[in-house]
Amino acid sequence: MKKHLVFLSILAVTAAVIIEAASLFSEMSEMPTENPGKGVTEIRMLSRYWPNLKGTAGDTEVFVLRGEKPGASMLILGGTHPNEPASNVAATVLIEHAKVNEGCLYIITRANRSGFTHNDPTEGYPQHYSIPLPDGSKRIFRFGSRATNPVHQWPDPDIYIHESGQALSGAETRNLNRAYPGKPDGTLTEQIAYSIVQLIKTEAIDISIDLHEASPEYPVINAIVAHNRAFELAAVSMMALDMEGLPFSLEPSPVNLRGLSHREWGDSTDTLALLMESANAIQGRLRGKTDEALIMTAKDSMYVRAAQLGRLYVDYSEKGHPLEERVGRHIAGIRAIIDAYNTLDKGKIFEVEKFPEYGELQEKGIGYFLNPLSKLLFQRFTA
Ligand SMILES: [Zn+2]
Incomplete structure (x- = not known):
């Protein structure tokens, strides 16, 4: 009798853990709502550029901000890696606040949407974080995984062979930024990559920028990585940017590193391909407590110590690297690229407004540039 009771108790505890874990996992499929501003003239789906993507977990919104006058075009990609929040948030701020006067801006906030539907539990990552708005409300953002959800693409091969012949570890087969130029009949990740390349070709995008973050111990940080033509x-x-007090390092896109946006977009289309990185402690291996505060402030005593020991590629003090700073650097970087494009006189003009200034963003906070939501905090993701 006692044996049975022990068995039943274990069964009940196991069931409770399974139900809780399943409900937490299922919740990840609910995407935080975005609230595009007046600058957005159209929302279309990425599957428009490759119809096989329709109805899959890889389909995602493309926000179009078309100016009244024709001009140059730009693509901004946020959320290639859903565990790099400044990339998703910077793209979201632009769809909610920016306006284009001359030319056309295409923004994807969740480039690997599948990657936002799970995270890496062994990393102890929080599932979301919230940004306060001036009216007292808050906006919720999903913290996801670097890679496509295995529920949507499985199993991984032992070795991922890119079409160039480059061999990487099997898990990289779900990394969008190793999948370019993509394959129309490939894995889900390769099909997302293919759709993005088709978008660049179809819309004849002049400048394409992929937004990322990197751990403070990674050498390519606070950097712009540029294809040779860019x-x-x-x-x-x-x-x-340097004159504005925002130093960036300039890194040439390595010719023999295949599958990355800055290499393959530039090689397979006419676009000027660039990638930007900011400093994100939550991705790093040296971090301490992993929670929402680390996403928002990147304050971490372990990284301060690592900086003192000369182990980092970025300054690190008790001030950390708040999300405002990282989002501000991305937006200032995009703005500087637009200004440089106009200065270099490529025969077309790209004119934008309401891009938050770096100082303004630090002073007022990110929430000032996001729109409040009347209700619906989450939208069920159906795929
Ligand atoms: Zn990244």
């Missing part, structure tokens, strides 16, 4: 554009932007 190097001059990046160099002029970087000098202007």
